[in-house]
Amino acid sequence: MTDVLRLTGALSLKMLAVFGRAFLLLLQMLRHIGVLATRFPLFVQQLFVIGVLTLPIILVAAVFVGMVLGLQGYNTLVDYGAESSLGLLVALSLTRELGPVLGALLFAGRAGAALTAEIGLMKSTEQLAGMEMMAVDPVYRILAPRFFAGIVALPLLVALFNVVGIYGGHLVGVDMLGVNASAYWSGMQQGVSFYDDVINGVVKSMVFGFVISWIAVFQGYDARPTPDGVSRATTMTVVASSLLVLGLDFVLTSLMF
Amino acid sequence: MHKPIVEIAVGLFVVAGLAALLFQSIRVGSFNGDSVDDPYTVHAYFDNIGGLKVRAPVTMAGVNIGRIRSIKLDSDTYRAAVELSISGDYSNLPLDTSAAINTQGLLGEQYIALEPGGDPAFLKDGDRIRLTQSAIVLENMIGQFLFGGKGE
Numbered sequence: 001m002t003d004v005l006r007l008t009g010a011l012s013l014k015m016l017a018v019f020g021r022a023f024l025l026l027l028q029m030l031r032h033i034g035v036l037a038t039r040f041p042l043f044v045q046q047l048f049v050i051g052v053l054t055l056p057i058i059l060v061a062a063v064f065v066g067m068v069l070g071l072q073g074y075n076t077l078v079d080y081g082a083e084s085s086l087g088l089l090v091a092l093s094l095t096r097e098l099g100p101v102l103g104a105l106l107f108a109g110r111a112g113a114a115l116t117a118e119i120g121l122m123k124s125t126e127q128l129a130g131m132e133m134m135a136v137d138p139v140y141r142i143l144a145p146r147f148f149a150g151i152v153a154l155p156l157l158v159a160l161f162n163v164v165g166i167y168g169g170h171l172v173g174v175d176m177l178g179v180n181a182s183a184y185w186s187g188m189q190q191g192v193s194f195y196d197d198v199i200n201g202v203v204k205s206m207v208f209g210f211v212i213s214w215i216a217v218f219q220g221y222d223a224r225p226t227p228d229g230v231s232r233a234t235t236m237t238v239v240a241s242s243l244l245v246l247g248l249d250f251v252l253t254s255l256m257f
Numbered sequence: 258m259h260k261p262i263v264e265i266a267v268g269l270f271v272v273a274g275l276a277a278l279l280f281q282s283i284r285v286g287s288f289n290g291d292s293v294d295d296p297y298t299v300h301a302y303f304d305n306i307g308g309l310k311v312r313a314p315v316t317m318a319g320v321n322i323g324r325i326r327s328i329k330l331d332s333d334t335y336r337a338a339v340e341l342s343i344s345g346d347y348s349n350l351p352l353d354t355s356a357a358i359n360t361q362g363l364l365g366e367q368y369i370a371l372e373p374g375g376d377p378a379f380l381k382d383g384d385r386i387r388l389t390q391s392a393i394v395l396e397n398m399i400g401q402f403l404f405g406g407k408g409e
Contacts, residue, residue: 048263052270084365091285156274163277166285182321186312187366188285198281 022218025139029217032137032144042145050111050146051153055160057110058103062161065098066090066168073169074177083173087184088191090169094162095192095201096257101249103158104208108241111153112216115146116237119220120230128221143217150213151206158205200256207248212241295345296323297382301356301369306337307392309358309367315341317371322347325369341369341386352376355388367392 036043073089119142122128128138166188173179192198216237223233306328315323323343331338343350353374360367371386380386 044264044267047267047270052266055270081361082365084361095281095285156271156277159274159277159281162285163280180314180321182314182324183361183366185284186314186324189312190310190366192285194282198278198285202278 018222021222022214025143025218025221026214028139029144029147032140033148035140035144036148039141039145042141043149046145046149047153050115050149051156054107054110054153054157057106058157058161059164061102061106062099062164063168063171065102065161066094066165066170067172069093069098069165070169070172070177074173074179083177083179084183085187085191086169086173086179087166087186087188090173091162091166091188091192092197094165094169095197097249097253099158099162099165100201100204100208101245103161103205104154104212104245105242107150107154107157107209108212108216108238108245111150112212112237112241113234115150115213115216116220116223116234117230119143119146119217120223120225120233123221123223124225124227124230126225138221143221147213147217150216151209154209154212155202155205158201162201196257203256204249204252207252208245211244211248215241215244296342297345297348298326299341299343299380299382299384299386301339301341301386301389302331302334302336303339303356303358303389303391304336305391305394306339307358307367307394309339309369309392313366314368315343315371316368317347317350317373322371339369343380348379350380352378352380352384353388354380354386355390356386357390358392360393 069090070086073086074083077083077085077089119128122138122142128142131138131141170181170184174181174184219233219237219240220230223229309325309328311325311328313325314321315325323341326340326342328340329338330336341356350371351374353376355372355374357370357372358367359370374388
């Protein structure tokens with residue numbers, strides 16, 4: 001009995017310690033926001049690695065998501081003779097939910113995992129320790145640019161995801177199934193409001209970018225410096241950020257809409 | 258580290274992302290309408306426009322030929338003043354064309370259907386469509402049906 005209690009207690013303390021370290025790292029990174037100005041090329045380099053290299057998977061996924069939405073939406077709406085609302089359905093579901101959430105999940109799998117593995121390997125090969133020896137703060141030089149690049153990259157990726165998805169829906173709905181093209185666009189314009197839907201989608205994706213980058217950077221920095229430790233940290237990044245994105249999405253949706 | 262190709266790619270990425278946001282605000286969100294080529298404007302007054310909205314399509318024989326530019330209440334006659342913006346490709350509509358507010362499907366959005374008349378003169382920019390038919394308000398029809406049924 002005492003063993004069980006002791007185990008529970010030890011586990012809780014360990015988790016609390018992890019949260020504490022994560023918050024301390026976040027504060028350190030936020031303090032180094034100046035890196036954006038002083039070391040701008042570093043930030044651009046990370047924006048390339050995190051943002052541009054994630055583009056292909058985001059765009060391909062968006063086309064197919066849009067096409068599926070177009071097809072499913074059409075089949076459902078045509079029974080009620082309301083296929084002119086197809087554009088509205090596609091655009092609203094993309095800007096509000098699917099764009100930010102699917103974009104974030106793909107981003108966690110593609111960019112988050114890469115971030116964790118990279119930083120974890122740097123730690124296990126003692127590159128981070130070497131930097132500290134040379135009086136270079138790894139949080140400033142390595143972590144902060146990646147963290148801020150993640151926050152900037154995801155909203156841009158999600159915006160592209162939405163637009164490509166809407167054209168995917170257009171491809172199936174208008175070009176293949178014959179919905180009136182102007183009904184597709186005008187239904188969209190009547191139903192989607194810029195502030196309530198588009199801006200809230202951007203806010204959502206910024207929150208997701210923040211969460212994913214934070215988890216990825218922290219997991220890499222906090223990984224045990226062994227092959228096993230890095231592999232665990234990478235897994236943890238994907239699992240934790242995916243679950244947190246889905247959970248946060250519910251909270252944000254109930255707050256916004 | 259500072260390869261120009263990287264910076265160019267990032268620049269493209271950022272510009273494309275911002276363009277996508279702009280696209281969403283203009284094309285997807287309600288900022289601006291689908292533009293009609295070289296449009297001319299005609300006016301029509303309706304007793305009741307039902308659920309007609311700005312930017313709804315204007316059709317003739319089912320073909321989209323324009324869209325609704327604005328809807329206002331005329332404070333003299335207490336009728337709805339609707340401005341139709343019609344594509345310049347269709348500048349040969351007869352002067353006695355009539356306009357009716359129809360619904361796409363049972364629950365679809367409402368639009369204006371134009372019915373050509375026989376007048377040899379054509380509608381010009383700023384003209385008024387005289388023959389109009391109001392929207393059918395479903396609730397009124399149900400009410401009439403119910404009361405009509407009781408009377409018999």
